Amino acid sequence: MTQTIIWTVAILSVLGLLLALILFWVARKFKVEEDPRIDEVEKVMPGANCGGCGFAGCRAFADAAVKAPNLDNQYCPVGGDEVMQKVAAILGFTVAAKAPQVAVVRCNGSCEARPRTNEYDGAQSCRVKAALYSGDTGCAFGCLGCGDCVAACQFGALSMDPATGLPVVDEDKCTACGACAKACPKHIIELRLKGPRGMREFVSCVNKDKGPVAKKACANACIGCGLCAKTCTHEAITVTDNIAYIDFTKCKLCRECEAVCPTGAIHGVNFPKELDKEAVKKRIADRKAKAAEAAKAAAPVIPAAEAETNKKEDANG
């Protein structure tokens, strides 16, 4: 009996040693030469393999970063500037800091604002629902409420609010990888600048219907009236296809648009104070009155100047 055990252990040990030697030799012989920096870069990456950067995963990102001539076309939204600085340090590049972004849900058609016109009992998937019809409310553009975005988020940053039936973004967890924006068949979710201390202003509606139709379908809809665009002094707001859009690179967070919006479709978040609509409206009215006065005062001068330039042009012509 003891003999058998000894023999077994001995044979297996020898076998193991032999195979280890073969493996060692094979590993040496067929070693794939790889840039060691790829491993180094991969180590500093977040390791979420979310694909938010546009590459298949963190290693693919590292591989591309090592081969690229610079880091201008690569950005890890999850790791943000911190990780990009580390990557740049390893590879000897310099990268400019990028402002952090966050996913923004541009629909505020809550259950009470957007009455259901029919009932859906099919597969609980926004993609399936969108392929079948425009949704169970009068709005053909808004959130379908089946939570494809929640399922797509790898960071647990999205959840459905049962009270409104709309997805809610947890800003602390959101890494702006863009997976939710891709998963949404209605293209409601947009990546926008997070803003200073998280303060940002956005139009929370994507309804392209004309005003009355949009309003009938949803009390909170943007009706494309253009008041916000007229009020904005920073040229940040455009109205196309009956829908206003705030360019977050131009917005100065003055909140005037939010104050004038008749339907409350424009949302401001993370501001320290509640918006005093009346005060802002008064400010706008005062500014307009002043501008009108100034225009009046300047009015007689303008025709004369114009006449002069016209004369000059005539002479030149």
Added chain:
Amino acid sequence: MGKLTFSMGGVHPNDSKYARECAIEELPLPQTVYVSMAQHLGAPAKPLVAPGDKVLVGQVIAEPGGFISAFVHSPVSGTVKAVAPRKDLAGNPVMHVEIAVEGDEWDPAIDRSKELVTAIPDDKAAILDKIKACGVVGLGGATFPTHVKLSPPPGKVAECLILNGTECEPYLTSDHRIMIERPKEIVIGAAIMQKVLGCPCVIGIEENKPEAIASMRAAVAELGYPNMEVKVLKKRYPQGGEKQLIDAVMHRQVKSGGLPIDVGAVVQNVATSLAVYEAVQKNKPLITNVLTVTGNKIPGNLQHNYLFRIGVPLSFVVEQAGGVPDTAAKLISGGPMMGKAISNLDATTVKGSSSVLYLSDEDTRRKPETNCIRCGKCADACPMGLEPFLLNRLYKAGDLDALEANAAQDCIECGCCLYSCPACIPLLDHIRQAKGQVMGVIRARAAAAKAAAEAAKAAAEAKK
């Protein structure tokens, strides 16, 4: 030999053809009609009228927007009120021409007499031109432009024209009624298409319509066109599917990715044949069609077969038919298997509208989904020989390569898998998504290959 049928899969739902005895009635004209610009497969039509224009019945109001597209004609006489987007029955905005009805003045070129014209014109090109100019599309469901289908690509020869009178969808009786009431027109339409294609014709009718079979047989015998016969098919869904019907009648199978013409078949619906007759012999464009209003557990006086003008709002149809019954929980346009739920009753009828179905809550509500028990019923039921349970799993895993390898793109969306699944898994919903994704990949690949070939050609020419 038993009755003809296709070789694989299929289900046997109760045919529920309650409206089979209801003769076709003419639907009155509403005050306003809304003519959709997307009534056919392919590119939407381009409107040719502007608000304020006066139109006659049968006047062209839109031209084809591409090769696969069709003309659209005014179904009424009156004034164009607007050319604007309007919601279709799924709630998605589609361009519509709104016409306020004034009287009923027809284009004088249209022959409105009831007289049968049996002499078939000789000129094939003229026939095709007429079919195209009259905006005829396939009325079996897919609304594919008929003139395109009747012009086989070079090198392909049609060996058999199959006239589809199966009407395999439960409830629908519109084809059944036209086969009983207007068999001669259908037969002449078939003879016209036979003339264009130069091949024999088989009219396939399912066994559950003995009156239609007798009426069509009598019409074929009386008119005496050569090489035309009526064949009786076993009752089985989806016999009216193009590929299934070819299998049943010709015992040939269309390979994956192939077209019916690859096996020498051209399939046309009986309603299309009637439209071809009216277009070629009577110069009447496709502005009317027959639609069934029916449902389960509803009184007989709410069941109708209507000859309607295309563009009449569904709400008007329902109103004329006696209103929505209390028992109806779901309204469907088309058959219960492949039709679409109507979420917006203000939507308009289109060329392919075949029914308004009222179904009760208990018959339509989906049961909660449970786990797949690997019973294989879906694979048995699939008429295309696919494995729905596998495709469902691959879709959930997002494995597009495997989906393509398992031919998700061959799905005909008949719904047999969903119908037969004891676990109530939304197989069709998922496979339809998978099919869309795989088709996208295939199209992108074809476009890339074309671009590469063109680039190589350009490079070769540059070298010269």
